[in-house]
Amino acid sequence: MSPKDTTGTRRGDRFGAVTPGRIGMAVVAVLLLVFIFENTRQVKVRLLIPEVTMPLYLALLGTALLGAACGWYAARRGLRGTR
Template identity: 85%
Template sequence: MSPKDTVGTKRGDRFGAITPGRIGMAVVAVLLLVFIFENTREVKIRLLIPEVTMPLYLALLATALLGGLCGWYAARRGPRRSR
């Protein structure tokens, strides 16, 4: 059996161990969702030109998703090193 075929909990495994960083991110995600769904009233939001009325939780959720995507993209690209 090759090392690629084994599913284990070795130190470098991406999905095996519960780390403090993963616990912290889970706590932040839960707090974010609680905050978003506690704010359910309708608000007016200006999107460059039009003004729309929508529940505040949808605006907060969209902002959180866009921020997460930007963070994922920035982390994925990482710093470029010149040789």
């Protein structure tokens, strides 16, 4: 196979075929956003010491972003350990 042969998608291609994993993540993201924006009332949240009043959707969105960041970090650490 020559380097000029470009049939098929490359393994690292980000915009290649739509995969079941990508569809699943899109569905989860949409459901997460619907859940977050359906919960808009004000709630009291204790952040270690101070207690703040904020919309519930901000607390949920912040928690989701922190969870995604932790998952991304853990996945990256796991990939580096296998090389």
